[in-house]
Amino acid sequence: MLGADGPREDQSIRVGERGLARAELLERAAGVAAEIAGAGAVAVHATASVETVVAVVGGLLAGVPVVPLPPDSGPDERAHILGDSGAGLLLAARGAYEPVKGEPPLVPVDELGRGGPVKDEAPGDATALILYTSGTTGAPKGVLVSRSAIAAGLDALAAAWEWTPDDVLVHGLPLFHVHGLVLGVLGALRVGSPLVHTGRPKAEAYAAAAQADGGSLFFGVPTVWSRVCAEPEAARALRGARLLVSGSAPLPVPVFERLADLTGHRPVERYGMTETLITVSARAGGERRPGYVGLPLPGVETRLAAEDGGPVPADGETPGELQLRAPMLFGGYLNRPEATAASFTADGWFRTGDIATIGPDGWHRIVGRASTDLIKSGGYRIGAGEVENALLAHPAVREAAVVGTPHPDLGEQVTAYVVAGTGADERTLIDFVAERLSAHKRPRTVHLVEALPRNAMGKVVKTRLGG
Incomplete structure (x- = not known):
């Protein structure tokens, strides 16, 4: 699943000022895998750090579901995630977090020895990650993301974005969500491209990575790109990049146009959810339209439904709930069969809860959430x-x-x-x-x-x- 075949020999993962070569990362992750083998699930205090990357990869090598914990989560949210997931261990660097009474015991990732080669034998349908939703409509739900879903999603994106081992990926996104962790870390490892994580997604850090590290592929959310546009000199430093990708929320059209003017790149937008990973995207070698998220990835089927469940025409104007079928869909909500069943239609399509339009040419535009937008x-x-x-x-x-x-x-x-x-x-x-x-x-x-x-x-x- 980590794409061990054919990566660049000099592939490295750098977070802030600290870096690891791929071989060292896998050795340290193998040490974690040996320590947690047999656990039902493990939580990771998911700071922007080398230890987070080592811990997550260690869980994948061990075939143990990983539960990323937002480092800024409050005590109630943290208690809910740890209790709901059943995580038996908490992985973090010594001193980065001290478990309170009732929380799982700490495994100090930075103090573990290195391990030898680990044979990755977990089945494709095994849960790799348990990612918790934002909880805007109640307590956060644990989303079960399988190994095969991650592999399918990343391979589809690599094809759509022409992502190769010769790219250098740059981003500064949090490592407890799909965008920063799955795309931004596991994607680089599967493709075999070096990763430069800037610690925080600051415009000057992105510019420095473009100039000093040869950054070619940049990930950001709309807020990041808006702030990049606010610093024209930093934005112009990205002219040598190959691709700028925006996601996690719609990119405002004025930001799209300003970014294109300053960097010379029309950004690629894409659409996804925790439950679906990325399912729709513009293509590196194709058109990019402001206000649109592109076309379905290979293997993805989409449709629009009216409030009564009836079909909505693909006329580019009439909005409806976006529903889809795809190989990167989640395996359900942890311990919530009723919520899982309610998220699918009777004929097996996932109900995203997002409102979209689809044009006659297949281009998708996200209007917003059905509940708020x-x-x-x-x-x-x-x-x-x-x-x-x-x-x-x-x-x-x-x-x-x-x-x-x-x-x-x-x-x-x-x-x-x-x-x-x-x-x-x-x-x-x-x-x-x-x-x-x-x-x-x-x-x-x-x-x-x-x-x-x-x-x-x-x-x-x-x-x-x-x-």
């Missing part, structure tokens, strides 16, 4: 993302989030929360959107705020918006 106002169905992009086109607007709020006549009204500089007030922004979109899509209320609430991946948490 599809606004039903006066008989119209309005996608929050379209209104957000219209607001972001105003030169004074730096960030925007749009939600539906109760309205006595319309059912819901379009309400915007905006971070803006001088020259933007509520009336100006309402009129600005009305000039660009249909009248029913304009915000009826605009709240000017100092910041939008975000999670560790930079996604706006709309359930925390108030006022």
Whole structure:
């Protein structure tokens, strides 16, 4: 699963200032595998560190499910994840985390000896990772991700992005999510390309990796790319890269266009979830359209469904819930058979809960989450993302989030929360959107705020918006 066949001999993994050659990484991971062999599941204190990489790879070599723990999780969230997953051990560097009473005993990854070659014999359907959802609709659920799902997903992306051992991957994303861990670490290991993890996804760090390390493939979330665009000199340093990839949330069209102008690269967008890994993407050798996430990857089938379950036409305009079938789908929610069953249709399609449009040419555009981004106002169905992009086109607007709020006549009204500089007030922004979109899509209320609430991946948490 780690792609031991044919990697570059000089493949290395560097996190911050510390690095390991591939051979050393595998030796240290083999030592972890020997220590945890036979465990039901192990938790990893998933800081941006070499120890996290060693611990996760050790779990894969041992065939033991790995539960990445966000290092900034609060005590209640941490207790829930550890208890729900049944993790019997907690892997971390000595001193990085000290388990509290009731938590699993610590295995100090940095103090273990090295091991010899480990034969990777776990079956493909065995669980590799238990990744916990964000918990925005209740307690986080454990998503069972199999070894074969990871392999299928990474191989499909390698083909779509023309990712080879000659690339140098650069990113600074957290190592407890699909984006930073599965794509950003396991992807590099499977392909055989060196990885430079910048510790944090700062514009100057990305620029330095492009110049000093020959970075060719860069991963970022929209917040990262927005901050890169805010530092033009750093952005221009990425002109020598091969591919810039954006994911985890829709990339605002103005950021797409600014990034293309500064770097010379039209970024590749892709779509995925914890439960599905990446299923839709633009191609390295093909068109990249602002506001669109591309085409299904090989082996992936998609369709749109109306609220009553009926079909939605692929006309590029009519939104519906995105449903899919794919070899990279999860194996269910841990200990939650009812939730697992509810996430699939009667004929076996996974219900993403995301609202999308699909054009006649197969190109997908994500409108948003059904729960927060599809606004039903006066008989119209309005996608929050379209209104957000219209607001972001105003030169004074730096960030925007749009939600539906109760309205006595319309059912819901379009309400915007905006971070803006001088020259933007509520009336100006309402009129600005009305000039660009249909009248029913304009915000009826605009709240000017100092910041939008975000999670560790930079996604706006709309359930925390108030006022």
